[in-house]
Amino acid sequence: MDADIIMLNRLYLQKAREWLITREDHKVQYLLGMPPEAMGPIRAMSLSQLKALTESGILCFSFRVPHQTLRDLLLSEEVLDPEDPVRLQLLAAAATTPTGGRHGHHLA
Numbered sequence: 299m300d301a302d303i304i305m306l307n308r309l310y311l312q313k314a315r316e317w318l319i320t321r322e323d324h325k326v327q328y329l330l331g332m333p334p335e336a337m338g339p340i341r342a343m344s345l346s347q348l349k350a351l352t353e354s355g356i357l358c359f360s361f362r363v364p365h366q367t368l369r370d371l372l373l374s375e376e377v378l379d380p381e382d383p384v385r386l387q388l389l390a391a392a393a394t395t396p397t398g399g400r401h402g403h404h405l406a
Contacts, residue, residue, distance in 0.1 A: 306357065307353075
């Protein structure tokens with residue numbers, strides 16, 4: 299099994315579960331790209347079930363940055379600043395994809 303995939307899954311699922319337990323579902327959906335129908339099961343999973351999902355070998359999230367945004371960033375000569383409009387563009391693009399920011403999302 300790929301240790302990097304496991305670590306990425308662990309970080310992703312820990313953050314998702316943290317926000318789900320504190321009822322910050324909007325963050326899970328828009329910032330992490332988790333579809334609403336996955337939130338209930340993730341919230342309800344035991345730690346051993348989450349560990350099994352983490353170690354499944356399948357990445358539990360997908361890339362959501364639109365191609366045009368990548369091109370714009372590549373052509374930009376400036377470093378991405380946290381206050382930069384490109385960051386806002388990335389967030390807006392992720393939240394407005396045809397599937398609500400969850401295109402290609404997989405949960406093993």
